Amino acid sequence: MKNSKQEKKAPSLFKSLDWLTIFIYVVLLALGWMSVCGASYDYDQAGSIIDFSTRSGMQIVWIGSSLLLASLILMTDDRLFETLSYIIYICFIGLLFATPFLAHDIKGSMSWIKIGNSSIQPAEFAKFGVALCLAKVISTYNFDVRKWRDFIICIAIIVVPMGLIIMQKETGTALVYSAFFLMLYREGMPGCLLFTALSAVVYFVVGVRFAEDPLLGVEEMSLGHGLVMFLIQIFTTGLLLVYGNKEQGTKNKSTFIRMFLYMLLIDCAAIFVARYIYPCNSVWAMVFACGASGLYLLYLALRDRFLQYCLIALFTLGSMGFFYSADFVMNRIMEPHQQTRIRVLLGLEDDPRGAGYNVIQAKIAIGSGGLEGKGFLNGTQTKLKYVPEQDTDFIFCTVGEEEGFIGCAIVLLLFLSLILRLLYLSERQPYTFGRVYGYSVLSIFLFHVFINVGMVLGLTPVIGIPLPFFSYGGSSLWGFTILLFIFLRIDAGRLRVHNSKQ
């Protein structure tokens, strides 16, 4: 393809590699290993943190092999991945399909394949296959995510492995694949789609989470329902302010704000009546406020012949419809044990021995760390196994307890800088392939950090996914390393590409 002269002009791999990312990676690995030491420390085998029979010792093996893997990836040709992306994807689909038949049951999960003495989880590796495949597809000539046909192809590439992983009973890992939508958003997927999907999740989680709580002490009113209605009002107003008819300018803006204030007035009046005058379920008044605003928007759409109003009205009414039908399905159609399953899955069930217990213990562990933490290997909660899954999914507790607020802040800021650095690197890619792949990587990291740390802090539902570079285990560490270093290899090739262009 390229002649040797140009090849020689290309800067060496050493120079073109992004060492900042590698630095962050290495620091995170080191902090991660410290946390695994603290979390897996066993009083009965005190002082043997580098013994290979312990988890901290094994983690050294995983870290060493990951570094080896990283170097191997860096030694390959960056074009190799683009070339092989479909093959890799198809291999992974095949592997994921076969996994349930080869797997042995580990705590109800059918995702682990035993190789020799250790087990690997194909679902963790498949991410880079999917990322490569998406990058390849999107970078083909004339492919546009904004076209329905192309968009559906993207969705199919994502949904097939998701489905296969759900069949392995690894819902958490499957949900990670939804992170690719963030990348699709960058590539042109309509923002309102992402927004609507996010809104639906928020309605559902908030609605279910607070369904049983009284609203401001009024037993008849459900805090969940009230909150969701209020959110719909805010979202509607927000959408109107962003997508409203720009030609009419400030006049419209004030109309929308006035509409929001009316709704707010109705909300407050309803709550006031229920609380101080006659206790009744006045959430219905809030529903009425939402519905009225939706109908008013439909009227505006017809009057001004402006499509956006119609869509926003659709969003408003659709949101209400979605929430109440989800509520109906949840409470009327599902059996109680199915409801419990969902609530526990979302980490909402207040069950001290189940998911609720994890969250409570996680908060205790982190909260007891204070500013500076208790010191390396001095945590009591994590070492004494109060936090379940403390060296895998709940590893952040160890950071919180032993390293305190300072340690947590350093870790979170390192992750943030990694993600922002990846964002920067992605944007500097000369070709779509590299950019799409880069965005996939950063979306996956962001999703993992968001969900994992969030669940430990009791802010997001309990979804069992690892914290990159921290959680114990070879599969996830190798998976993240491959994901990251393929991108770094692609990124290292950008200059040569530039050169060849010239």
Next chain:
Amino acid sequence: MKAENNYELEKRKYVIGGAAVVIIIVYLLRLFTLQLLSEDFKVSADSNAFLKRIQYPARGAISDRNGKLLVYNQPAYDVMVTMIEQVGVDTLDLCESLDITREWYEHRMEEIKDRKRNPGYSSYTQQLFMSQLSTEEFSRFQEKLFRFPGFYIRKRSIRQYNYPNAAHLLGDVGEVGPEDIEADKYYRSGDYIGKLGVERSYETVLRGEKGMEILLRDAKGRIKGRYQNGKFDRAPIPGRNLTMSIDIELQALGERLMKGKLGSIVAIEPSTGEVLCMVSSPTYDPRIMIGRQRGKSQKQLAKDPHKPLLNRAIMGQYPPGSTFKTSQALTYLQEGIITPATAFPCSRGFHFRGLTVGCHGHGSPLPLVPAIATSCNGYFCWGLYYMFGNRSKYKTVQDAMTTWKDYMVSMGFGYKLGIDLPGEKRGMIPNAKYYDKAYKKSWSGLTVISISIGQGEVNLTPLQIANLGATIANRGYYIVPHVIKEVQGMPLDTLYTKKHYTKVDRHHYETVVAGMRQAVLGGTCRVANTSFYEVCGKTGTAQNPHGQDHSVFMGFAPREDPKIAICVYVENGSWGATYGVPIGALMMEQYINGKLSEASQTRATEFENKHLYRVDNGPQTIVNSQNEKL
């Protein structure tokens, strides 16, 4: 066009980057509130991870005055339960292994969970399920323990007794009740506390100080070591050992002699106030109060009509009878009502203005010493009559009464002496107010004449009578009687070292001592005479409106430098000389000689087998003994 589009889309990187920044900022704020704004989590973490295990100190041992071990500790095993962990235990299997019924199990579980009865309840900590398994029960249960998650064994020590004697004195320990926990924060449910005897009165000394071990406990409740290698642990301080003033041999003899009789023997070392023996009959073997049978035994004893749980020596309030005459003689002498030479007539009793107090045949008139020796009722009645009627000395009869009462109180009557045992009664010494109320202020010495011979309203405990003996032996003072001679590493309470002088001068005591000596040599106490040492004594035959008279003896020996003062009180024993004197004589012999002669042994066996009531729980029968003249 596509490039322009791309340019539009590139702006979306700010949305994505912004989302990442917002998420991290929200999480940092959350961490800030969790870690820096709330102390609750630290407290929760501590209660999670730290198991504060109480270490029980060894309770102090108790030995007698000669160093013979009376009470010591023996291992026992408690079954503990942690409610939250005991889910899914096979109840049937458990009940079988512990030999309990299902009803008992359910009842006990309810009891444990009831916060009213068990204020310190927590489903996360070990609660006492069943106490004091014997070693065999324990080994049987331990084999199966692994099958019962949430159930644990806690090693405790329980009391064991070397002798079957002195149950009332030693007392026992039992589990604390809610009121004990309320009264003293030291106790927790399941702790032991002294219930009776010195176990109770010396509880704070005997129990020592609980220690605390801070252990690290993992989520499954397994112990993973000491927090900071035991830096904050506190070792238990063992309880102090007690040396009793009791001579266990003497105590055993006393209990033997009192078998089948109701009553009491109290012996005191006059020079120190140390109680040498304190028998209350009927008694019981302290060993039946050990362990889980305590409740059952206690119930059974409480039902017994002869009230074996009652310590008659300090709780029984009896008319002292003629033993009281000594105190009267002392009072009259000190007040100048009589001199040792004063003689009063007695023709088979005191007859005056139609009032008669009977007496037995003896020479008349008699001066004081023979009057004491023959226990002349008339003499002491005349004495009281002249005292209460002496208007030159006392303005009113009330004044005389008050003076008389003050003498009695100075001799240790009418109030608790303050012995180191729980439940002491004060007895009864009437005062002027009492009679004013009873007789509407119209009364005289004649009205109350019977108090002069230890009858009527006067009531003393056997301890107070013995203390009277000790006071006479000391010629005018007593030290508050006490059963503990020495507390390990602690000085004795000054209450038990201070001399209490009576209002009577020493030389008057010598006269009374002479009378008591005369009683032994040729009066009512001849049985007590021995060639080994000079015994002094006074009998009493306390009239009992409910039945046969009570037989009383008060004495001390030797006359000079007395070693033992004694009171024997046998309910329904008729004449003082029938039971009181011979039993008292045997007791003094045992203590002073250290053993009984062969002849005395025979006599002791004879008394052991003379029963005044059927020992089974049938109705009380009085066995008439030979009518010996007083």
